[in-house]
Amino acid sequence: MTDAAQPAVGSVRAPLTAQQVAMEARLKKRHRAETWFKAQGLAAIIVAMVFLVVLVGRIVGQGYSTFETHTLSVPVYLNPERIDTSDLEGVNYDYIVAEAMMKKLGVVDDDLGLVSGKVMDLTSRDLGFQLLNMLKADKSLIGKTITVTGPFKADADLYFKGEIKRSTPQEDRKLDDQQLNWLDQLKNDGSVKSGFNFAFFTHSDSTEPEQAGVLGAVVGSAMMLLITALIAVPMGVMAAVYLEEFAPKNRWTDVIEVNINNLAAVPSIVYGLLGLALFINWLHVPRSSPLVGGLVLALMALPTVIIATRSALKAVPPSIREAALGVGASKTQTVFHHVLPLAMPGVMTGAILSLAHALGETAPLLMIGMVSFVPGVPEGFTGAATVLPVQVFIWENASERAFHERTAAAIIVLLVFMIVMNAAAVILRRRFERRW
């Protein structure tokens, strides 16, 4: 019936009434509005994604060059006239290196030492330290010629990477044309080698960009996070178990619940103020130590751990509890032998995510004195330390251009750690989460 009717309607179409025309127009308008609205939504997504791509792209673009470095090999004649064997520490090794460089470049120093000064601007002081350490180990090297290999100064390194360009007017760059010519000369005679920048991962903070690395900050972050985890995770889990499984439902527990939800939304800088007033001024915990940082971040992570654990405990069905109670387990045994183990994947996911958040936190640590310059790996939980995000903040404030490159590289390291932690949480959730 309907099959027969349809072609008839299609073929013999009655002329549209005025009402129908208006309706068609309205329909068209409505469909246009629909397309427009959908386009707006899509545009919002695209804008957000563009921001993400630009953010990550810029940081990788600024930072990746740090992972490449150029080293110089130069034969150095350890001139006995310049080396006082009784005072090895006091010798000007930088000048000895500069002499070797000048010999290699075929230039001679003038009376004012301008040429040697310019040459010294090219190489890192690390070469001089290497000579000192070699001589300390073996004094018989004096009078011989040995080849040392070490990094360039950051500006020279930037020239090799193309970050400092010859086309820039001479006044606007750190290195003048003569120095650039020398660098080209060194490159052409094969004494410059490029390679992976291991020093960035084996050195700690330094005032000289080519010597600065993230080791101290990574170790500091790890120590601080260890304290945070040891305090926030057990305490948060226990508090959540109490609130979810044991606490009577009365006004007090309501107050605690509202309180915890509000704590999770307190700005992190307020936790810094708390740490300053409570831990440093009142309890005299050493400033800028991993201990005090870990304590502050533990207080900050506590509410998130509690909230995540509670929702994981809620997801365990009551039948599990009833079964355990039914076979004679006590309330405590039920919770610790059955409910908590089943909720563990969710608990761990929440804990890892809040620790990842703590790893990236900066503001409260500025309050408790972590901005100081720490040129080494922290000595212990009460020694001065710096952490990765604060290192980023410190380097961002530095004026040298090479530090900006290193800042981006430190951010890449930080983001890698965060991605690893987040991925661990996702894997944990995927593999062990049970749907009831």
Place this chain on the structure above:
Amino acid sequence: MLTWLSLLFLALFSGAAFMLGKRRAVKTAGGAPRVLHSLPGYYGSYAALWAGAPAALLLLLGTTFGGRVEDAMLQAQRPAVVQSLDVDRQDVFFSDAQAIAQGIAPSEVTYEGELKAALDVKVAEARRIENLVRFSVLGLSGVLALSGFLLAFPRLSADFRARNRVEGWVGGLLMASSIAAVLTTLGIVLSLVWESWRFFQSISPIDFLFGTVWNPQIAMRADQVAAEGAFGAVPLFAGTFLIMLIAMAVAAPVGLYSAIYLSEYANRPVRSVIKPLLEVLAGVPTVVYGFFAALTVGPLFRAGFNALGATMVGGPLDGVGQYLMEVQNQMALVAGVVMGIMLIPFVSSLSDDIINAVPQSLRDGSYAMGATTSETVKKVVLPAALPGIMAAMLLAVSRAVGETMIVTMAAGLQAKLTVNPLDTVTTVTVQIVTLLTGDQEFDSPKTLSAFGLGLTLFVVTLGLNIIALRIVQKYREQYD
């Protein structure tokens, strides 16, 4: 070191108590554990808890508060020569005495004559007090451990309800943990209120909240020419508000529209790609956004405005052009836009949850009446989700107000009362960071003002959260 050793020793002792307790329980049962009230392990745990827990607690309290007790005992008697010093110098004197006694480098103050003699006396006293406190804590915890064990051990018999007792301990521990969360709040409130109280003794709260000049450059030492600092926080509130408005102007539309698109239009594969990417954006630390703002967005906006200004100079808008030519990197707009980017995933994920909570039957009803998707969203879904979305926006505002790193790195330090987004402004959080980084004396109004700002920030963000919660509670529609 000594504490760690004694804790280790205590752990060993407690372990021994466990073994002994377990063995005694089995023995009293005549070698047949099934007649015991509880499993043998519970008897051991009971003995171990009494042997270990009180002593461990005392040791921890001793390490935490021992230093304060020592200070108080040392300062109980102040020799006349010390009392003649300033209050600040007295503190330095006592901290030096402590430092020398502990073998740490003291301050650079030199002591001579009578004062030196007094110092030597106090150093000897400090050594004595340190030993006294340390060994009395150790001795007392030893007594506690032993007496705890001796009290608990004889009670272990076949009828003893060991499981219930141990579970009582566990319950107490769990409760103590959840009280710690409340204590954190109490600690925040007390420390902020206490330090702010000290601040408001020198600066009146009215001047602080309604004053329009912020210039905390007060003399740090008594002998400097005292410049009276100005602590009117209105410019900071205005700067915070301006940056928050810019951030919300970016985050609210982008976040809300992307949430609508994801929940109403996008198909499953698109959602499964976009949502994790938004989570990545949410997981990026704020210091990274700060770096992005300071070194990428700032110079980019500046170059853009300068170029725009250059085209206007000489034309009818010459004045505007001249102004745009001189715009600096650190403007409110940069910090606001980057903060907005940071808030996009926050707004979007909250709104997404709320939109998904609107029952499908409402949508189906709307579709059945012939409405298009956009009409359904605008006329049915959004009105139903409105309280939740309002709450989400308020939470985002609270985040924007409390955000620190982006503004510290990109907004600037000048406290200006302006609504011009191209001008440099400062915020409450930036000032807290500036006032408290580095070493400074803790009694000047300058450092204490940071706590006044912190208290204001805490009250405002807490208020926003509570209002958000109330909105959701009051206007939530119950559909099922």
